[in-house]
Amino acid sequence: MKYLSSGTKYDSCNQSAICHAFGPDGRCIQLYKTLLTNYCSGECTYCPNRCERDVTRVSLSPDEITKITWSFYRKNAIEGLFLSSGVIGEPEITSQKQLEVATLLRQQGFKGYIHLRLMPGTPKYILDQIAEVANKFGVNAETTNKSNYSEICPNFDYQNDVLQRLHWTDRIIRKKRKEFRGTNRLVGANDTQFVVGAVNEPDSEIVNTVSEFMKKYSLRRPYFMSFDPVPDTPLSENRPSPLWREQRLYQVSYLLKEYGIKADDFDVVYDEHGFLSNSDPKLELAKANRDMFPVDINSASFSDLIRVPGIGPISADRILRSRPLFEEKELTRMGVVVGRARPFICINGKSQASLSDFLEACS
Amino acid sequence: MIITFFPFVGSVLQASLYIMKYPYAELLYGSNSAEIEMKLCFVKKDDTEKILHAANVCSDQIPELMKKLFSNKWHKFSKADIPPVKYIECVLRHSSVDLAAFVRFLAGCNGNIDALYNKRSREGKRYYTYMREVTKSYHSLCMFARTEVFDNLIISEINPPHSISDLFCKWLGRRNPDLPVAVIQNDIAYIANGEYLGYKHFDVLPASEIESLRSSKRDEKLENLWDMYYCTQMIDNRRNPGLAKKMQPAYTSGISRMAAKDRYRVERGISNTTLFDFTSI
Known part of the structure; x- marks a missing residue:
């Protein structure tokens, strides 16, 4: 158990319900995350379980996994199971084993959450069966295009083994949503994970890919994991990706999803190599579009309000429902970070003076 | 005039409607009729003083009362916040809430449901904070409370700052529909899925009764x-x-x-x- 759970510590998964514990790194623990096995026939260059690496190889049987999952679930220590695996021979065999675990749990009356991270190249008929028992399932995209993918995952094909599977998953989920509408059954959304910094793809490429996936495959949430070199792998000499890069990409993904900002809008905030800087992308975006500000709190539309740094969709909603507003104090009560928003807003006819205003007045 | 009420959503809404009609009336509450009677003995100036009792109503009638109090917008709530009826229920469960002041606050909203959420007034902010504290406390329980698992029973011992043990018990019961669940707070035990033990589906018992049901513990490790x-x-x-x-x-x-x-x-x-x-x- 120790080896296999340790193998999933880099996998991000979240069902946005109840976290039951937090690790010393601040990440929440809400699922029993494990690999079925760390035996793997793949040669992914960044992976600690790649076939050529000398590590202790172990497996858990479906019975053992279900027993541990039940015990933790009854103890109220988890919400469900996250199951990934090394590739045992063929992706089909591995996915069948994963399906076996999920089916066993459901047959035993398990009502919790089941998330299966599937192998690239999982056949469609298995995806169909998995959709019957799992709440969420998907394949990791890992990177942004075919050439990058073949560089880090030489055994699989990006177009066929990843994108085709994302497309099928999206279709199956849509079908399930219709089928289970109005029932308590939780049907997940398409999700995928990117290893940030394993190859030299710039942030602009990642953001564009995420945006494309959101449109094409209804990707609800991308996960990002900073590349961390693993000893005895071909990429062991590479430099680790800075952790803040992961955080900034998450912020951009929320801006794409929740704020309706388009991927192209971020073109002005990248540096010449297409990378984000280590500062809040929303603030950078506002600074780059000074002509849009200040917005009048008492007349601006929802979409204009949420572009102001320090105002999110919740506080924007509260502002719309409480107009007219006369003081900054009222904004503070509504959850607006006034210190951040002040240069970009106008309230009761007053806005913060800037040096350029002063120079303009002098001239 | 004295308006009496119970600390339940229906009764509080009814009391708010009465106070809108009689703004100078005195408010008095109790957890049951006996407590109200006892309090009335101290408060009543003479026998001629008029007493209005805001009785609790069943959940079906709550929308109607909400509509009277907050007009047609009574069900309005933002994505981030819980619905108004739940809001009121959460505030009532808070350990520091002054129920009479809360009834006056509801009446003082003058039909504007947004006053509950927008935190523009000091009172509005206070009750909003109360609601958030109660929901936070409930979520903390769901996150960090652990259970002891027996062959025939799941038990969790808790001591939350607000009266939310029954909510937590119902939540645990929904999570484990195939086993009875007991949540013990001091000397009271709340039971969910009680039909497996011969009780009602949700029941409240003395804690000592549950102690006798504990069988040998399983999964010590x-x-x-x-x-x-x-x-x-x-x-x-x-x-x-x-x-x-x-x-x-x-x-x-x-x-x-x-x-x-x-x-x-x-x-x-x-x-x-x-x-x-x-x-x-």
Whole structure:
């Protein structure tokens, strides 16, 4: 158990319900995350379980996994199971084993959450069966295009083994949503994970890919994991990706999803190599579009309000429902970070003076 | 005039409607009729004083009362907040709430449901905070309370700051529909899925009655297994005590022993060396 759970510590998964514990790194623990096995026939260059690496190889049987999952679930220590695996021979065999675990749990009356991270190249008929028992399932995209993918995952094909599977998953989920509408059954959304910094793809490429996936495959949430070199792998000499890069990409993904900002809008905030800087992308975006500000709190539309740094969709909603507003104090009560928003807003006819205003007045 | 009411949503709404009609009336509440009668003996000036009783109503009638109090917008709520009826229920469960002041606040909203949420007034902000504290306390229980699992029963012992033990018990019951669940707070036990033990589906009993139902414990080593699992999820070079402490604040360690252990590791990190390493040198 120790080896296999340790193998999933880099996998991000979240069902946005109840976290039951937090690790010393601040990440929440809400699922029993494990690999079925760390035996793997793949040669992914960044992976600690790649076939050529000398590590202790172990497996858990479906019975053992279900027993541990039940015990933790009854103890109220988890919400469900996250199951990934090394590739045992063929992706089909591995996915069948994963399906076996999920089916066993459901047959035993398990009502919790089941998330299966599937192998690239999982056949469609298995995806169909998995959709019957799992709440969420998907394949990791890992990177942004075919050439990058073949560089880090030489055994699989990006177009066929990843994108085709994302497309099928999206279709199956849509079908399930219709089928289970109005029932308590939780049907997940398409999700995928990117290893940030394993190859030299710039942030602009990642953001564009995420945006494309959101449109094409209804990707609800991308996960990002900073590349961390693993000893005895071909990429062991590479430099680790800075952790803040992961955080900034998450912020951009929320801006794409929740704020309706388009991927192209971020073109002005990248540096010449297409990378984000280590500062809040929303603030950078506002600074780059000074002509849009200040917005009048008492007349601006929802979409204009949420572009102001320090105002999110919740506080924007509260502002719309409480107009007219006369003081900054009222904004503070509504959850607006006034210190951040002040240069970009106008309230009761007053806005913060800037040096350029002063120079303009002098001239 | 005196308006009496119970600390339940229906009764509070009814009392708010009465106070809108008779703004100078005095408000008096009690958890049951006997308590109200007792309080009335102290408060009533003479026998001619008029008393209006805001009786509790069944849940079907609550929308109608809400409509009277907040007009057609009574069901309006934002994506981020809970619906108004739940809001009122949460405030009523708060340990510091002054019920009479809350009834006056509801009446003082003058039909504007947004006043509950927009925090423009000081009172509005206070009750909004109360609602958030109660929901936070409930979520903390769902997150960090742990259970003892027996062959025929799941038991959790808790001591929350607000009256939410019944909500937590119902939540645990929904999670484990195939087993009876008991939540013990001091000398009271709340039971969910009670039909398996011959009680009602949801019941309240003296805690001593549950003690007799405990059979032999199973999975004694489960906590050790959890500790092992917890330690595997740590990425050493990503330790972020500030974030971890924010996510799992110190007060959560009082909720259960397992949460206390996890919180200790959030504070101190996970040691890589053990006594076994020392003896094996």
